Amino acid sequence: MKHKVACIDALDNIEETLWKAIDLVGGFNPFDGSSIVIKPNLCTSKKGLGVTTDPEIVKALVNYIRSKAKNCEITIVEGDSDSSAMVAFKKLGYTKWAKDVGVRLKNISEDRVVKLLMPHGKRLRALLVPETLLFMDYFISVACLKRHAAERLTSIWKNQYGCIPQKHMRLDLHPFMSDVLYDLNSVYWADLSIIDARVGLEGSGPIEGTPKPIGLLICSKNPLSADVFAFGLVEGKADRVPSIHYALKHGLADSSVIEVVGNKHPQAISLRYISRLQYILYRWGMWTRRRGLYLVNIGTLFGVIGFALRVQNFGDLAKGKLLPTSSWLKLAWRMVTKFEISERHN
Amino acid sequence: MAVIGCGEIAERAHIPNILVEPLARLEAVSDISEDRLLAVQEKFNLRKDSCYTDYTEVLALKDIDAIVVTTPAVTHGEIALKAIDAGKHVFVEKPMSMTVTEAEEIVKSAKRTELKVAVGYQHRFVSSHRIAKRYLRTNKIGAPFFGEVHSETLIVKPEEGILIDYVVHLIDLLCWYFDDSRVVEVAALSYVDEEETEAKHAMIIMRFQNNVLGRIGAFFMDGYTSWSASDRFVRILGTRGKLVADLTGPTITLYREGSLLSRLRGPHKFMPKGAVQENLPLTEAAYRREMTNFVQSIVQNKKPEVDAEQGLAVQKILEATQLSTREKRFVKVNQ
Numbered sequence: 001m002k003h004k005v006a007c008i009d010a011l012d013n014i015e016e017t018l019w020k021a022i023d024l025v026g027g028f029n030p031f032d033g034s035s036i037v038i039k040p041n042l043c044t045s046k047k048g049l050g051v052t053t054d055p056e057i058v059k060a061l062v063n064y065i066r067s068k069a070k071n072c073e074i075t076i077v078e079g080d081s082d083s084s085a086m087v088a089f090k091k092l093g094y095t096k097w098a099k100d101v102g103v104r105l106k107n108i109s110e111d112r113v114v115k116l117l118m119p120h121g122k123r124l125r126a127l128l129v130p131e132t133l134l135f136m137d138y139f140i141s142v143a144c145l146k147r148h149a150a151e152r153l154t155s156i157w158k159n160q161y162g163c164i165p166q167k168h169m170r171l172d173l174h175p176f177m178s179d180v181l182y183d184l185n186s187v188y189w190a191d192l193s194i195i196d197a198r199v200g201l202e203g204s205g206p207i208e209g210t211p212k213p214i215g216l217l218i219c220s221k222n223p224l225s226a227d228v229f230a231f232g233l234v235e236g237k238a239d240r241v242p243s244i245h246y247a248l249k250h251g252l253a254d255s256s257v258i259e260v261v262g263n264k265h266p267q268a269i270s271l272r273y274i275s276r277l278q279y280i281l282y283r284w285g286m287w288t289r290r291r292g293l294y295l296v297n298i299g300t301l302f303g304v305i306g307f308a309l310r311v312q313n314f315g316d317l318a319k320g321k322l323l324p325t326s327s328w329l330k331l332a333w334r335m336v337t338k339f340e341i342s343e344r345h346n
Numbered sequence: 347m348a349v350i351g352c353g354e355i356a357e358r359a360h361i362p363n364i365l366v367e368p369l370a371r372l373e374a375v376s377d378i379s380e381d382r383l384l385a386v387q388e389k390f391n392l393r394k395d396s397c398y399t400d401y402t403e404v405l406a407l408k409d410i411d412a413i414v415v416t417t418p419a420v421t422h423g424e425i426a427l428k429a430i431d432a433g434k435h436v437f438v439e440k441p442m443s444m445t446v447t448e449a450e451e452i453v454k455s456a457k458r459t460e461l462k463v464a465v466g467y468q469h470r471f472v473s474s475h476r477i478a479k480r481y482l483r484t485n486k487i488g489a490p491f492f493g494e495v496h497s498e499t500l501i502v503k504p505e506e507g508i509l510i511d512y513v514v515h516l517i518d519l520l521c522w523y524f525d526d527s528r529v530v531e532v533a534a535l536s537y538v539d540e541e542e543t544e545a546k547h548a549m550i551i552m553r554f555q556n557n558v559l560g561r562i563g564a565f566f567m568d569g570y571t572s573w574s575a576s577d578r579f580v581r582i583l584g585t586r587g588k589l590v591a592d593l594t595g596p597t598i599t600l601y602r603e604g605s606l607l608s609r610l611r612g613p614h615k616f617m618p619k620g621a622v623q624e625n626l627p628l629t630e631a632a633y634r635r636e637m638t639n640f641v642q643s644i645v646q647n648k649k650p651e652v653d654a655e656q657g658l659a660v661q662k663i664l665e666a667t668q669l670s671t672r673e674k675r676f677v678k679v680n681q
Binding site: 031034035113114115116117119126128129133134135136137138139186187188189191304307308310319320321323324327331342 | 477486571572573574597598600602604605606607610611614615616617618619621622623624625626630
């Protein structure tokens with residue numbers, strides 16, 4: 001099956017452009033009364049073209065949703081970054097508008113959370129999920145097209161990284177970005193993905209780069225396909241981006257089978273990047289930090305064994321009173337090789 | 347505080363929990379067995395003069411504000427009443443008494459004296475149940491129409507039988523999930539071994555006042571050695587989804603019709619944010635919270651989480667259940 005990706009000229013009227021793009025990929029028709037979450041990329045509260053999601057595109061999206069289902073509960077979510085998400089909402093122009101149109105703004109770093117178990121996670125064994133996301137019916141990701149110092153390019157696939165409620169955990173898990181993004185997207189698989197590529201970011205992104213006009217709007221119902229298409233235009237081959245390479249290699253290759261629709265079919269987009277030496281150093285840094293994180297897990301394992309011995313004595317544990325020995329060994333292996341996004345890391 | 351009855355639950359949970367409770371001080375312990383008393387005194391480094399073999403001496407102590415009753419079930423009601431008469435707040439292990447009449451007396455005495463009476467139904471304090479109940483209350487799975495508790499247990503006191511020693515916990519938990527809604531009628535069956543006098547296994551079906559249906563299944567896995575063989579859960583079905591919470595473990599399984607996570611992965615399993623491992627039970631923490639709640643209810647003069655009236659409600663359902671198993675018919679619960 002081919003995944004539709006709409007690529008159209010971003011006209012002056014962003015609402016008209018966005019509505020057209022969504023309709024080109026089959027439209028978005030939520031059921032009435034549903035709970036819809038929109039995740040923009042507000043990785044900083046500093047205003048900057050191409051760095052954070054323009055509120056105008058989110059406004060146009062909300063109008064589209066309301067035209068399809070009037071009684072939906074729409075929530076725009078973001079986690080804390082260099083400042084509180086609520087500060088970012090205010091500085092970037094979301095707060096007053098949201099109040100006027102009855103859209104809820106939610107800082108997921110302050111939301112109630114539960115720990116979702118990920119028995120088939122590639123790198124995560126548990127993930128803290130804010131309750132707003134636990135009970136949402138639809139998820140829409142709206143991102144920019146940006147250079148990223150360690151990841152080459154980021155957009156939709158990495159926007160979901162902001163669904164990790166704790167800022168420190170996001171930083172800690174950078175060395176496992178590809179695996180973690182795979183796991184996160186398996187939980188928060190966007191129903192609709194919109195890349196605002198009217199202005200891209202080149203150089204040393206995702207915050208410090210230089211804005212560059214591109215003039216495109218990209219939309220898909222498959223989050224990975226949206227990125228594969230956009231990154232393909234910049235890099236020639238999307239799998240030069242490590243997180244996309246990982247996702248395509250681990251069972252999602254189907255997402256690279258794309259049918260492009262819309263009025264714009266560019267052959268390439270030029271976005272300047274950092275030097276090769278800088279990039280290699282970033283990647284080596286990640287490789288080294290990965291080893292350190294495994295050591296942290298071994299330490300945590302000793303702690304958990306100690307905790308278990310408070311509940312059951314060693315003899316009972318060894319005899320398998322609580323769990324068979326093979327299950328304990330399996331658990332121990334998972335504890336060392338996989339990671340948990342939990343409050344303990346705060 | 348004083349603890350009357352130094353058996354396993356006192357030694358494992360209540361005594362250590364009182365000792366670490368910042369608002370409480372353990373002043374006396376009592377048990378009819380001198381050996382048990384000595385063992386507890388040595389284990390917790392208690393003063394020798396704080397140990398009594400006659401609990402009435404403890405009730406007479408002026409320094410004691412609250413009594414924790416952890417004796418065998420047949421003595422709960424009598425000791426609780428005497429403690430209230432002596433002007434003490436009471437925490438009594440489940441069941442509150444052996445008869446509805448005695449339970450009603452406790453409720454009346456507690457009201458008359460304005461003393462706090464709490465009953466030891468600690469499952470309510472398991473954090474995963476509290477999350478699951480919040481989701482139920484906030485309509486996350488729509489309107490509930492069925493609730494079930496199923497438990498295969500490795501521990502039942504043979505002299506008390508599964509109904510008195512264990513099923514009362516499950517009755518209380520199910521009623522609590524439905525905001526202590528009244529149970530209108532019950533029907534129950536129990537299984538008694540040829541060599542035993544008390545039931546080892548029991549099944550109860552019940553109808554709540556709001557027409558929600560309930561089912562409890564409790565089975566004593568006599569001879570089993572590993573909890574890994576035992577399934578224990580609460581399951582609530584609603585019009586928009588279902589919740590399954592481990593009875594003592596931390597996990598909750600959620601399916602919610604239409605939600606993204608249920609479409610992608612559903613039903614999916616999660617735990618309270620503080621839970622360390624899905625296989626480690628939260629029982630110890632529940633006992634701790636239960637005691638903290640009792641102490642705070644006294645200090646802050648508020649209703650304990652499980653008060654005497656709730657203990658009485660469980661007692662009425664238990665009595666109707668016992669009658670139903672004997673007479674093999676539906677029994678109206680007189681509430």
